[in-house]
Amino acid sequence: MKLIFEIGAEGRGLSLLPECDVPETKLPEGLARESKLHLPQVSENEISRHYTQLAERTHGVNNGFYPLGSCTMKYNPKVNEDAAAQKGFRRVHPLQNESSVQGSLEVMKLASDMLGEICGMDAFTLQPAAGAHGEFTGLLLIKSYHTDRGDDKRTKIIVPDSAHGTNPASAAMCGYDVVSIPSAEDGCVDLEALKAAVGDDTAGLMLTNPNTVGLFDKNILEITRIVHEAGGLCYYDGANLNAVMGQARPGDMGFDCVHVNLHKTFSTPHGGGGPGSGPVGCKDFLAPFLPGYQVVGDAVTGFHYTMADKSMGAVKQFNGNFLVIVRALTYILTLGKEGIPEASANAVLNANYMRVKLAEKYDMAYDATCMHEFVMDLGEMKHKTGVSALDVAKALLDYGFHPPTMYFPLIVHEALMVEPCETEPREVMDDFINALLEIADKSESDPEMLHTAPHHTVIGRPDEVGAARNPVVKYNWED
Ligand SMILES: *Cc1c(COP(=O)(O)O)cnc(C)c1O
Numbered sequence: 001m002k003l004i005f006e007i008g009a010e011g012r013g014l015s016l017l018p019e020c021d022v023p024e025t026k027l028p029e030g031l032a033r034e035s036k037l038h039l040p041q042v043s044e045n046e047i048s049r050h051y052t053q054l055a056e057r058t059h060g061v062n063n064g065f066y067p068l069g070s071c072t073m074k075y076n077p078k079v080n081e082d083a084a085a086q087k088g089f090r091r092v093h094p095l096q097n098e099s100s101v102q103g104s105l106e107v108m109k110l111a112s113d114m115l116g117e118i119c120g121m122d123a124f125t126l127q128p129a130a131g132a133h134g135e136f137t138g139l140l141l142i143k144s145y146h147t148d149r150g151d152d153k154r155t156k157i158i159v160p161d162s163a164h165g166t167n168p169a170s171a172a173m174c175g176y177d178v179v180s181i182p183s184a185e186d187g188c189v190d191l192e193a194l195k196a197a198v199g200d201d202t203a204g205l206m207l208t209n210p211n212t213v214g215l216f217d218k219n220i221l222e223i224t225r226i227v228h229e230a231g232g233l234c235y236y237d238g239a240n241l242n243a244v245m246g247q248a249r250p251g252d253m254g255f256d257c258v259h260v261n262l263h264k265t266f267s268t269p270h271g272g273g274g275p276g277s278g279p280v281g282c283k284d285f286l287a288p289f290l291p292g293y294q295v296v297g298d299a300v301t302g303f304h305y306t307m308a309d310k311s312m313g314a315v316k317q318f319n320g321n322f323l324v325i326v327r328a329l330t331y332i333l334t335l336g337k338e339g340i341p342e343a344s345a346n347a348v349l350n351a352n353y354m355r356v357k358l359a360e361k362y363d364m365a366y367d368a369t370c371m372h373e374f375v376m377d378l379g380e381m382k383h384k385t386g387v388s389a390l391d392v393a394k395a396l397l398d399y400g401f402h403p404p405t406m407y408f409p410l411i412v413h414e415a416l417m418v419e420p421c422e423t424e425p426r427e428v429m430d431d432f433i434n435a436l437l438e439i440a441d442k443s444e445s446d447p448e449m450l451h452t453a454p455h456h457t458v459i460g461r462p463d464e465v466g467a468a469r470n471p472v473v474k475y476n477w478e479d
Pocket of ligand 1: 166
């Protein structure tokens with residue numbers, strides 16, 4: 001496929017501006033560009049075809065199954081897009097005065113309150129732009145709390161070795177030393193290792209529950225108690241909230257603050273890099289340190305911005321990615337108090353359905369009832385047949401499926417991590433299961449065919465390391 005710079009021709013572009021009808025003024029010396037400005041010059045139908053072709057080469061939840069574990073790639077109802085496309089939301093300016101944006105302020109207030117209810121938290125900031133950004137913000141809350149009490153010896157954040165890579169990265173970004181603790185045999189937190197790690201230098205613990213292997217840690221109350229007893233705080237990575245929303249609340253598990261990934265659990269399309277949103281919630285005692293503006297008030301007295309009295313400042317401009325919040329609120333309101341727990345229950349049911357069926361030919365990393373996702377361990381298959389998790393993932397492309405997450409979590413070496421989500425019907429899951437079972441048979445009868453898969457896609461096996469490490473993102477013009 002040609003790049004947009006390689007199609008069209010000089011002079012074919014659209015004129016957006018009318019003829020100039022005022023005297024032209026020369027730019028001051030030194031400000032005018034010296035080289036030619038290269039812009040694609042294409043007609044409307046060339047643009048339209050170009051982007052349609054790109055879209056056709058892209059796999060999204062609208063094309064088919066996308067069981068990317070740890071990412072919650074659910075189908076997002078289009079009504080959320082309708083809500084976000086309303087002029088009154090789309091066209092507001094963040095500097096408009098409060099009285100002219102009461103509706104938008106009400107959206108933010110309602111979204112904060114409902115996320116608070118779902119998570120068991122007292123206050124929320126909507127500013128952070130993603131999960132990782134939420135982690136950074138939440139850890140700054142923890143840091144502000146310790147600093148405010150004059151406790152500056154707490155320099156360590158404890159993170160289990162199964163954690164998402166953003167957890168230790170966020171802790172390091174906040175200037176903390178990361179203490180990694182090993183998981184127990186069953187994939188959950190090793191209580192003895194945790195007890196040995198905590199001390200008066202512990203600032204906090206970061207944990208996701210269910211964890212990144214899809215298991216709910218039954219010792220969660222004991223875990224948060226151990227950390228609190230040592231004087232640390234507990235941060236809940238809410239990326240896996242899709243498994244527990246409406247069933248269990250991080251606040252009731254003993255967590256002090258949490259982020260939620262609106263682009264995972266609360267139905268904003270993602271995968272192309274955003275925009276996302278990672279609101280951070282906290283218990284009352286951390287609320288004075290929240291960043292940005294909170295909205296207070298009600299429909300009778302009016303809604304207003306407030307700034308927390310010991311606020312850490314802003315972590316993003318204005319109100320974060322506001323339209324993502326509109327989508328999330330629409331989703332929460334359309335599902336309601338009955339629909340939210342039903343969604344998480346179905347997400348868990350779907351994952352267990354697939355896990356049990358696939359166990360016929362695939363080893364599971366943990367032999368336990370899972371939550372919304374499960375991890376297959378292809379170590380034995382690779383040892384016996386030479387077919388790796390990568391080969392299986394590539395082979396799935398020929399069946400028209402997006403592969404599951406590969407080689408994550410790091411504690412399982414040949415991992416494939418499947419998360420079907422609540423929005424997939426049984427027939428789709430059955431097709432995917434059958435494809436994987438067929439691939440398992442081929443691993444014995446024709447491993448070579450799997451080593452070279454995919455055979456029917458536009459691109460076969462690109463140099464993935466090269467593409468990630470040395471991406472060419474700038475077109476090289478000849479003149
Ligand atoms: C996705 C994810 C994150 C990071 O969230 P982003 O929105 O991608 O920054 C953190 N932790 C877990 C467990 C995740 O799955």
